[in-house]
Amino acid sequence: MKFNKTHFHSLFAIIIFIGIFAMNSDSGIINRVYAFSRQGVLLNLIYEDSSAFSPDGPVIIYQNEKIVRYQVISDDGKISTITQEIKKGDSLYCYVDATSDIFKFKLQDTLLVEDAEFPMPEKILAISDIEGNFRGLKMILQGNKIIDEKFNWIFGNNHLVLVGDFFDRGLNVTECLWLIYKLEYESMKVGGKVHFLLGNHELMNLKGQLKYLRNKYKVNADSLNLDYSEWYSQNSELGRWLRTKNSIEKIGSILFVHAGINKNFPKEFSLQEINDSIRKCVDIEFDKDQQRSNVFIGSVSPLWYRGIAKQEETQYDVENTLLHFKADKMIIGHTIVDEIKYLYNQKVIDIDLYHRNNSDRGEMHALWIEDGKFYSIDNYGVKSAIY
Structure with a gap:
């Protein structure tokens, strides 16, 4: 040969x-x-990358006084594009080709910047780094009765925490975002809460840094005659929605952050000030060196820092950071581990798993918090101890 x-x-x-x-x-x-x-x-x-022109969720753009829907759809197996003016109360839908599912939703009347601190609910399910894997997201949410078979919120007044990086690598990013958008509104109506935290891949897409963008989105953008940079701009619904999101939150005494808090992160900033500063950085143009060294979005920022996951800090360093924020634990994603695991004598839990491989095998895992206890939970609702 x-x-x-x-x-x-x-x-x-x-x-x-x-x-x-x-x-x-x-x-x-x-x-x-x-x-x-x-x-x-x-x-x-x-x-x-063999991904190509294929169905996707809608892209909603505000053009002067108009609201315009751009969407690649499948009609009797034929893929085509739609561009149409819509009204605020119109029903929109996502057809997810990976799972053959359809769900409907409406645009929210107002988009408000999130608070940074919340009281502890009875139950929390937390997951990170879904990366456009709608199949895996569906498996874990339906399997734990967060949503029903029609993708409606059924988790009552409990909380769903999504710890960043739902963009890139996968082929159903838009559909994942619209599902979260829909669940956020539905949960709020019954006293529950969906927390969507920004990760480094949300930041990259908002800033037009598209190293990991799949070919599907480039082809779809060309076919819609709508540059991908517009999909999450300040003139788009999802872009406006993402710009209201935090990067770090505290629920009860638990910190949730995508990558981790560096021991040298300036101590003078409150959680709200950190979030406000990261949001401001989204639309500021930096050169590579400026961005890399920026305390809020740079290489050792809460969106990028791997030092905690790689256990490069001391126990004292981590506990001192938690003490500063009056927190007992830190939940992180960003750095993949083989299973949900404790670090630093149970002060940190890393929940970033290889979801793509897991969902291909018919399994998903997330963090479950109830009655002050922490578990790994699978897509059948089976809890396991964390080590």
Whole structure:
């Protein structure tokens, strides 16, 4: 057999992947080694992104006094585009081609900036880093009676916490966002709450940094004649909604943050001031060095910092950070672990898992909090101890 360039790339990728896995297996940390572009990159090797023109959730744009819906739809198996003016009270829908599901929703009348602190509810389900995996999100939410088979909120006055990175890598980002948008409104009406926290991938998309954007979205944007940069701009409904979101919140005495709080993070800022500052950074243009060094959105910011997940800080450092925010625990995502796990003598819980692989095997896992106790829970509602 002729050993061509493709064979070499494949073999080299396998060797590198095994090496990375081996280096991290003892710590339980798993590195993401996949990234997609038009001709995607896997450890700088060629990896073709075969995603293409396909159905998606609506993109709602405010144009002067008009509200315009742009959407790629499937009608009797034929994929086409729709551009139409709508009214605020009109019903909108998402058809999710990955699961053949449809759910409906309406635009919210007002979008308000979130509070940063909340009292502890009876129950919390928390999950992070879904990355456009609608199938996995559906599995964990329906399996734990957060939503019913029609995607309606049934979790009462309890809370759902989504700890960032619902963008990129997957092919149903828009549908995931609209489902969260819908559930946020429905939960509020019955005294419950959906907390959607910004992660680094939300920030990247809001700032037009599209390294991990799948080809589907580029093709859909071209077909709709609506540049992807407009999908989450200040003139779009989802863009406006995302700009109301926090990056760090405290529920009861538990801090939720996408990546973690660096021990050297300036202590003079309150939770609300941190969130306000991150929101302001979304629409400020920085060069690479400025952004990388920015305390709120840079490489050691709450959106990007891996030092806690990699246990590069001391027990004292972590407890001192928690003490500053009057918190007992910190829940983080961003850095993949093999299972939901305690760090720092149970002061930190990392909940970022390989959801794509798990959902392909028919399983999903999230963090369940009830009566002051913490569990890993699967998509059948089965709880397990965390170690």
